Amino acid sequence: MNGFRRPTTRTADGAPLKAIVYCRVSSVAQTKKGDGLASQEQRCREYAAFKGYNVVKVVYDRAVSGKLLDRPGIREVVQFLKREKQADQYVVVFDDISRLARDIRTHLDLRDAIYATGAQMDCPTIEFREDSDGLYFEGMQALNAEHYRRKNAEQTKNRMRGRAMNGYWCFHAPPGYKFARVAGHGNLLVRDEPMASVIQEALEGFASGRLQSQGEVKRFLEQRPEFMQGRRRSELRYEDVIRFLTRPHYAGYIEIPEWDVPLRKGHHEGLISLEQYEQIQERIRDGARAPARRDINADFALRGAVLCADCGKPLTACWSKSKTGRKHPYYLCFTKGCVSSRKSIPRARLEDDFEALLQKMTPSAETFALASVMFRQAWDAYLEQATQVIAALKADIVRLDRQIEQLLDRLVEASNASTVAAYERRIAKLEKDRLIAAERLNKKPGPKRSFDDMFELACGFLSSPWNLWKSQSLNARRMVLKLAFAERLAYGRNEGFRTPKTTLPFKMLADFETAKCRMAGRDR
Structure with missing residues (x-):
């Protein structure tokens, strides 16, 4: 063991040794609660005084694991000794051998590094000798x-896994949640407003298709100051977006595959339902990801929503500078070979035509009265179906329980590894289907509000989408495009907008307006 020597308390000329006190705690909590570092320093100072050392330096490692070799404090000690000509x-001096390291390899490496400088080590709980x-x-x-x-790590992991198996999240709170003391639960995830509402709106929007891509989810979140407040970056990464979309916590469930904790109901309140969560996962698997384009802004609200009538490709838009230096906004087709390629359309003309189109979609009072009667009949039929849905959900749960039990019997008898894995995947799928059915049953299928409340909410938009468009909000305008039109609009430079394909509610209202259809009465 090169460099080993029996510890002394004085130099060759009889002067007291100079002591460097090293203190370490392994967690942030120990730096904020208790007096760990100060206690170690005091004990080392008392020991140095007892041995006759002269303390010249105190070095701390705060919230650093003893397993690590490369630590700021240890690095400072070794570099200091290397610079000293009479090391x-x-x-x-350290309070206990565990303060120097909690790993045998790390301990040996640190000991060799300190001894290689010519310095010694000393500790109140152990005498370092070379025999x-x-x-x-x-x-x-x-x-x-x-x-x-x-x-300690094993016991902590086992306790945390046990709590997770009981439906409690035991790591840092996900965005939109915070921990609070709840009677009978201890620390429980609760909604952290306003962040929770923003994330809920984003998740529900992606599940329903209102936000059609991960790029739109990214843009939606970035435009909410209450969500971006306190973040290091001004933009979200796609990794952040996919993390939000794939966390089962937001559905009120917990899953930790690396700890063999399967998907299970948590005790915390979900922001969305498990069914919506599964819809999100399905959309991700189908590839609902489009780049978050920087050119979609309030200057050209119709960019991407209007097609060239000649080639069927989306119109782009830009600002064009005239000879006088003044900028003018235009839409144009940029498709090679199109007869309208690079032939600009003034923004004012195209958007004025669109606003006129929206204003024509406003139905008359008589049409709304007729629609109200027919929607009321459909609403009553929906209420009657709710009891049938409850019975069907109960039957589904019984059927799923029976299938799971049958697969478990087969799993016990199976010996082939691939067969066992296939059974396990099938059981996991059935258990998830059962959770979804049970969740829907607990929520009592049927409307959560009265017909008058629901129709009043829908009426505000259906009566005049033009009013929402006038708000000048880019998000509101994009919502109008999605809710009012089933397909992108075709626009010709000379003839204007072609007949649009509207969504079902507006199509029905248009048919009522022209008396082209009527709702058949129910058989009594």
Whole structure:
């Protein structure tokens, strides 16, 4: 063991050794609660005074694991000793061997690094000697420190896994949640407003298709100041977006595959339903990801929503500078070979034509009265179906339980690894289907509000989408395009907008307006 020597308390000329006190705690909580670092320093100072050392430096490692070799404090100690020409006049003092390291390899490397400078080590709980007994005892103490770290990690993991199996999240709170003390639960995830409402709106929008791509979810979240407040970056990464979309916490469930914790109902309140969560996963698997384009802004609200009538490709838009230096906004087709390629359309003309189109979609009062009667009949039929849905859900749960039980019997008898894996995947799928059915049953299928409330909400938009468009909000305008039109609009430079394909509510209202259809009465 090169560099080993029996510890002394004085230099060759009789002067006291200079002590460097090293203190370490392994967690942030220990730096905020208790007095760990100060207690270690005081104990080391008392020991140095007892041994006659002169303390010249105190070094701390705050919230750093003893398993790590590369630590700021240890690096400072070693570099300091390397710079000293008489490093043999120094001794590194620490409160316990576990403060130096909690890993046998780390301990040996640190010991060699300190001894290589010529300095010594000393500690109140162990005497560092170079004989066989001293080395044996030192090694056992270092191994014991590592064993304590590993055992503590295992016990902590087992406790956390047990709590997760009981439906409690035991890591950092996801965005939109915070931990609060709840009677009978301890620390429980609760909604953290206004962040929770923003995330809920984004998740529901993506599940329903109102936000059609991950790019739109990204843009929606970035435009909400209450969501972006306190973030280091001004933009979200796609990794952040996919993390929001794939976390089962937001559906009120918990899953930790690496700890063998399968999907299970959590005790916290979900922001969305499990059914909506599964819709989101299905959309992600189908590839509902489009780039978050920077050119979609309030200057050209119809960009991407209007097609060239000649080639069927989306119109682009830009600002064009005239000879006088003044900028003018235009829409244009940029498709090679199109007869309208690079032939600009003034923004004012195209958007004025669109606003006129929206105003024509406003139905008359008589049409709304007729629509109200017919929607009322459909509403009553929906209420009658709710009891049938409840019975069907109960039957589904019984059927799924029976299928799961049958597969479990087969799983016990299976010996082939691939067969076992196939059974396990099938069981996991059935259990998830059962959770969705049970959740829908608990929520009592049927409307959550009265017909008058629901129709009043819809009436505000259906009566005049033009009013929402006038709000000048880009999000509101994009919503009008999605809710009012089933397909993108075709626009010709000379003839204007072609007949649009509207969504079902507006199509029905248009048919009522022209008396082209009527709703058949129900058989009594």
